[in-house]
Amino acid sequence: MDLHILVLIGGFLTAAGAALLFQVPVRQAMLCGGIGVLASFLNLLVSRGSEATVLSTFAASLLVAVLSHAAARIVKMPVTVFLIPCIFPFVPGAGMFHIVYSLIESRPADATMYFFSTMEFAGAIALAIFTVDTIFKKRVKVHTKCT
Amino acid sequence: MQETKPSLDVKALFSVTLLAGEILLSSGAEIYRVEDTIHRLLRLSGIEAAESFVTPTCIIMTLRDPDSDTLTTLRRVTDREHNLARVAQVNKVARALCDNKISLEEASGTLEEIKQSKGYPEWAMMLLLFFLPVCFYMLFGGQDIASGLICLVTGTWLALIRKVMIRTSLVRFFHDLIRAAGVAFLASVMTRIFSADSNTNLIIISSIMPLVPGVSITTAIRDLLHGDYQSGTARGVEAFIIATAVAVGVGAGLFLFRMIP
Numbered sequence: 001m002d003l004h005i006l007v008l009i010g011g012f013l014t015a016a017g018a019a020l021l022f023q024v025p026v027r028q029a030m031l032c033g034g035i036g037v038l039a040s041f042l043n044l045l046v047s048r049g050s051e052a053t054v055l056s057t058f059a060a061s062l063l064v065a066v067l068s069h070a071a072a073r074i075v076k077m078p079v080t081v082f083l084i085p086c087i088f089p090f091v092p093g094a095g096m097f098h099i100v101y102s103l104i105e106s107r108p109a110d111a112t113m114y115f116f117s118t119m120e121f122a123g124a125i126a127l128a129i130f131t132v133d134t135i136f137k138k139r140v141k142v143h144t145k146c147t
Numbered sequence: 148m149q150e151t152k153p154s155l156d157v158k159a160l161f162s163v164t165l166l167a168g169e170i171l172l173s174s175g176a177e178i179y180r181v182e183d184t185i186h187r188l189l190r191l192s193g194i195e196a197a198e199s200f201v202t203p204t205c206i207i208m209t210l211r212d213p214d215s216d217t218l219t220t221l222r223r224v225t226d227r228e229h230n231l232a233r234v235a236q237v238n239k240v241a242r243a244l245c246d247n248k249i250s251l252e253e254a255s256g257t258l259e260e261i262k263q264s265k266g267y268p269e270w271a272m273m274l275l276l277f278f279l280p281v282c283f284y285m286l287f288g289g290q291d292i293a294s295g296l297i298c299l300v301t302g303t304w305l306a307l308i309r310k311v312m313i314r315t316s317l318v319r320f321f322h323d324l325i326r327a328a329g330v331a332f333l334a335s336v337m338t339r340i341f342s343a344d345s346n347t348n349l350i351i352i353s354s355i356m357p358l359v360p361g362v363s364i365t366t367a368i369r370d371l372l373h374g375d376y377q378s379g380t381a382r383g384v385e386a387f388i389i390a391t392a393v394a395v396g397v398g399a400g401l402f403l404f405r406m407i408p
Contacts, residue, residue: 006285006288006289006290007285007286007287007288009285010282010283010284010285010286010287011286013278013282013285013286014279014282014283014286014356017275017278017279017282018279019231020267020271020275021229021272021275021276021279021357022175022229022230022231023229023230023231023232023233023266023267024231024232025232025235040286051288077235077238078176078180078231078234078235078238080175080176080177080180080231080234081231081232081234081235084175084229084231084362085231087362087365088362089283089286089356091356091359091362091364091365092359093352093355093356093359094287094352096355096359096390096393096394097348097351097352097355097394097397099394100394100395100397100398101348101397101401103398104398104401104402122364122365122368123368125365126364126365126368126369126372129365129369130368130369130372130373133369
């Protein structure tokens with residue numbers, strides 16, 4: 001249980017830290033941290049407290065995207081301000097490390113496996129963001145209007 | 148559609164638009180946001196024939212005025228870094244301009260200020276880099292205190308190397324490579340010295356998280372799904388290059404560690 005609280009604190013600090021690293025103002029960075037806590041909680045819940053799976057990453061990214069769009073509407077700022085820092089903790093850095101590590105240990109089969117799982121994680125995140133983008137449909141079709 | 152406003156100086160509007168687009172693109176805004184902003188601003192001139200083409204490295208925009216000359220410009224954008232505060236500020240200015248709340252001169256002045264703004268001081272960035280690895284370590288379920296302290300050591304490396312790297316004009320590839328190599332090497336050495344049972348892999352993964360191009364990968368796929376194939380592939384390749392640099396760096400660091408008897 002203590003471990004899970006640590007994970008949630010980590011979720012807050014990484015999202016808020018990433019926000020500050022990307023020069024987001026302090027108040028919005030705290031909001032990013034809040035979204036980070038909720039997303040890492042969902043991540044834990046779906047993966048049943050163990051390592052993140054593709055499904056749990058998808059769920060967490062979906063939540064991040066929805067909350068980012070909501071936050072962007074409330075404080076009247078572009079969605080990117082919230083989306084990029086909050087997605088940051090969930091990107092598949094571990095997968096990338098395992099690809100290289102397997103190669104160094106001369107296990108090319110494992111490297112291939114990790115390569116595909118990394119692509120799955122990245123794809124899950126992108127799909128989640130894109131789904132929510134489509135629902136909110138902020139994009140204005142400028143090209144059709146201007147010709 | 149808006150009526151033609153004779154009071155609006157088309158050339159001034161054109162340069163303000165270019166400035167806004169340039170700041171947005173160099174601060175890491177999405178392609179469609181840049182194109183959308185450019186279109187909205189150019190349409191203020193009342194001229195319908197406004198086109199823009201934006202890739203992650205350049206902006207091309209043109210305004211065809213039937214009564215006078217055609218204005219076209221190309222702006223190359225070389226340095227790109229994520230500065231989301233600038234994106235938000237430019238967005239605000241553009242909105243105010245579209246709603247006729249501020250004049251073109253005011254907008255131009257504000258945009259220049261935004262372009263010059265420095266953001267957080269350097270020591271704050273270094274402090275962040277110092278603490279980020281241990282935060283990621285907690286997020287990934289690490290609970291060993293000794294390993295957490297080793298994460299602080301790798302964080303120190305990330306912070307110090309940032310200070311050194313800013314002065315040298317090294318290619319980004321080697322910059323990432325050296326940072327990742329140092330992280331992998333330090334983590335391995337410290338684990339051997341202090342606690343044999345702590346999880347080196349987890350420490351290294353936590354420490355390279357600030358370096359990996361996860362955001363670029365995600366934005367690349369997003370751009371591709373939006374139909375911006377130019378920028379999608381460009382960002383994808385950028386992500387791939389950074390990932391390769393980090394990976395080769397980690398590999399080099401681990402290899403170096405194996406050389407120690």
